[in-house]
Amino acid sequence: MSHSPAIQEKMDTIKNDITNHKIMLYMKGSKTMPMCGFSGQVVQILTTVGAPFETKNVLEDDILRDAIKKYSDWPTIPQLYVNGEFIGGCDIITELYQSGELAQLLA
Helix, strand or coil, X not given: CCCCHHHHHHHXXXXXXHHHCCEEEEECECCCCEXXXXXXXXXXXXXXXXXXXXXXXXXXXXXXXXXXXXXXXXXXXXXXXXXXXXXXXXXXXXXXXXXXXXXXXXX
């Protein structure tokens, strides 16, 4: 599947981000000021688990917002990557947290 040069460039940036950061969260807003409830919930969970993580605000970049959905083939934000692998969105992260699996995954 072919993407526009702008989308392809962002997808390369995403690949670089998730390769260089153990835990990478694409979200609406920032760690300190989430701009949607779902992003806020995932930030709270990651903070509670005590895992250091990086974030990118998709609201600052429409191309990034489109590219991340294509990259993961996942329609919603936030999106969490651990060790370069897509883990899921808010519902999945919440389930993993409640089951104790997230702490193991992030350890």
